[in-house]
Amino acid sequence: MSRFLTPAKMGLLTLIELYVEGAVPGECSIDVLSFLTSHLVDSELATPAKCPDFNSRWRRAEATVNLVISIKDFERLLNENASAAPSMRGLWYIFLAKLWAVDSLHALHAFFGRLPSLLSKSKEELRRLAEAGEKTPPADEVGLSRSSPFGTFVRRAHLEFGRLRFHDAAELWKDFVKYRQSTAGHWKRRNPAFSRLSFDNVLLLGQQSWRQDHLVDLASVAYGDMLHHNGNSTDGRTLPVSTDDIARLLEFQVEQIQSMFLSTHPSACLFPRCEYGSRLPVEIRLQLQDLLSDSYMVPSLSHYVSFIDAWRAGDYPTSFDYLHRYFDYTIHHRDRLFYQYALMNLAAIQADFGCYREAVAAMLESVSTARENRDMKCLNFALNWLYQFGRSHPRFVAELEAHSMLGGRESLAFLRDKAKETGMYPLWSSAIWSEAKLVLESGESIATCTELMARSSQVLVERNMVGNFPAQSCLHVALWDRLGLSKLSNISSAVFLRSHRANSSFEDELRVVGRLADSMMAQGQWKTAWNLLDSLDENSLRSWRPKNLWTKYRAMGKLKEAVHAGDADGAGEIVCNLLQSKHDDLEPGLQFAIDMLHIKYLIMRKNLPAAFEKVGRLAKEAQDDGRDVVLGTKLLLTKARLLEAAGRPQKGFSAAIKAANAAWGSRLMALLWQGMGTISAILISLGEFEAAAELLTAVLPRALEWEDVELCGWLYMLLADSEVGKASKYPHIAVDRVECFGKAIQALDKAGRHWLAMGNTKQRGEVLAKKATIARFVGNREASDTYAAHYLALRSEAVKVV
Secondary structure, eight states: OOSSOOHHHHHHHHHHHHHHHTOSOHHHHHHHHHHHHHHHSOHHHHOTTSOOOHHHHHHHHHHHHHHHHOSHHHHHHHTTSOOSSTTSSOHHHHHHHHHHHOOSHHHHHHHHHTGGGGBOOOHHHHHHHHHTTOOOOOTTOOOBOTTSHHHHHHHHHHHHHHHOOHHHHHHHHHHHHHHHGGGHHHHHHHOTTOOTTTTOHHHHHHHHHSOHHHHHHHHHHHHTTGGGSOTTOOTTSOOOOOHHHHHHHHHHHHHHHOOOSTTOOGGGGTSOOOSOOOOOOHHHHHHHHHHHHTOSSOOTHHHHHHHHHHHHHTOHHHHHHHHHHHHHHHHHHHTTTTHHHHHHHHHHHHHHTTOHHHHHHHHHHHHHHHHHHTOHHHHHHHHHHHHHHHHHOGGGTHHHHHHSSTTSHHHHHHHHHHHHHHTOHHHHHHHHHHHHHHHHHTTOOHHHHHHHHHHHHHHHHHHTOGGGHHHHHHHHHHHHHHTTOHHHHHHHHHHIIIIIGGGSOHHHHHHHHHHHHHHHHHTTOHHHHHHHHHTSOTTGGGSHHHHHHHHHHHHHHHHHHHHHHTOHHHHHHHHHHHHTSOGGGSOHHHHHHHHHHHHHHHHHTTOHHHHHHHHHHHHHHHHHHTOOHHHHHHHHHHHHHHHHHTTOGGGGHHHHHHHHHHHHHHTOHHHHHHHHHHHHHHHHHTTOHHHHHHHHHHHHHHHHHHTOHHHHHHHHHHHHHHHHHHHTTSOTTOHHHHHHHHHHHHHHHHHHHHHHHHTOHHHHHHHHHHHHHHHHHTTOHHHHHHHHHHHHHHHHHHHHHO
């Protein structure tokens, strides 16, 4: 394999030669120049202010591969363009004439030998020609500037051919013969004298003077079995690509499978970054292996590709091995310049595979090495990683934060200032929205959080950093969720999926889709939720971590559905599977959601002591780690609901008041409505029915905006209980008593519709039982019997399903 030259590059050189000679007519010169530029100039370097489009990178890689394996791209470009010379049918045949003029190894040397003539002469060269009495080129002759992209390509091609050994030059010649062979039919129509051996002028001339058997023996020695195959046979060898082509393809593979972790993936400093990460498809990986097998020099970047692919496949030993291979080569050639980046990659994979203490140690060593080498970019990335890791796993950096500024809030302020000073705008924006997220989680001012988000958005818009917009959108979704505005939250999620999906990591997309699916489940739209989760890209789900996260989302949804359906056995099986994951293997929010579902399952099983024990343990952990205020508020509400389920609702009064106060102070509106419902239940147990009814009447309209069917159904049932309690205080024949019972029936009807949407058979039965009781109180025995019959039918149906 040549280091640079391939038959495809010879085609590009021929096209450049046609352009310099003036054979390209003016009306098609734009198409020809665009084609050459697309293959010789990196489009990302040509437009540094813009983030390269995801689809354009695929088109560029596909065009590179197509040009290497076939001459069809040249034919599509030239076949329909008229020639500047009237004696030729088209530019395509002029191009073929140039290619078929290279009819021997000697002609190949002559082809590369005349390349310098395509370059414009310098003043010094013109002076020497004049002094030597040689003919100088005319002033109107077209020439390539030596520093232009075309001139640089021509000069490098000439230099690389001069460096080739004879064996490599012969291999390039044979590859060129096979590459050109598919145009034999076109050229034969132009040249009736074309024969089977016209591809090699030496064999063609020898056919007239040599013996046939000697000719066959010579052709077999020179070309092997190539003459016995048709078309583009590769003679058992892989496609004729250069080391330069393989390096470009490898960089493209890194772009496609590399995912930005916390906006600070270290290889982003080495290669162009693409945040939409996934594993290599099997067919592409096999083709890449075939290309590498023909190379006598394996590019070190191939080990990095194998490392990321093994990492995403969940193969820790293999990824660890390839990481060492890649950075061993890198360090050997670059004198430990990238040692700190090796440590960053090592910390990343160790964190992904659950080796958290080792990950922190590796990242701290990366910090020290970057400080020694004065690599501020790596240092800031490492500090950002430590901060984000500390938010997810606080107990592993607790000692670190106690003895230094690493991992704490001071580190975030340091990152923000240093990133601004050094012009690291992605990190600057990331530090600002991380501070906004911290303000949101700690329950501080919403105005402060919104201000920080606006500042981060300003940096993103001014610098056109589309790769950071997805994280900003996720923060907007979280903000609307906390404010109880589910409509705006869903709209923000839809905007993310429509506008920012191509520039986001797949894990961010998966989290947004999981949040949308959870919102659909809360509205009782189970089928829509499953369709959302199943609509994700299958190839991206081949990666180990996203697949694990997707499986957890589906399992949690199935658990919710089983709990509402009253399927205790099915729910128990799902809970056992979910609890098999270690506490530190999941994100804190996801782990807490699983724990809350486990508590709900324990309540369904009437195992209240175990539920109380789990709530106490989670509350202690949340207090020790200083986690999100949402977690503590939810635990207080869960404790109050447990006391209500145990028949002691008054004991949960202080917990409910604390939860409601915390929710109001942090503007956690959805939790505030739950807290008001819990307080209403306590007021009902104390006989304060009027106060409970007034509280529920004020809360319900806002709760309906949140679109949580379970919450609304529970609030309506509480409202019915309060109305029945109010009715009990009126005389038997009073009009107000009948009015209260009527309001209770209306509330139960609405609660029944909500529980029907959720598929909660038990609560639907409770609604029917309460309606039958109220009907009997008001003397409507027929309606009471109907409700009772529906209750019995529903109960028997639920028993059959279970």
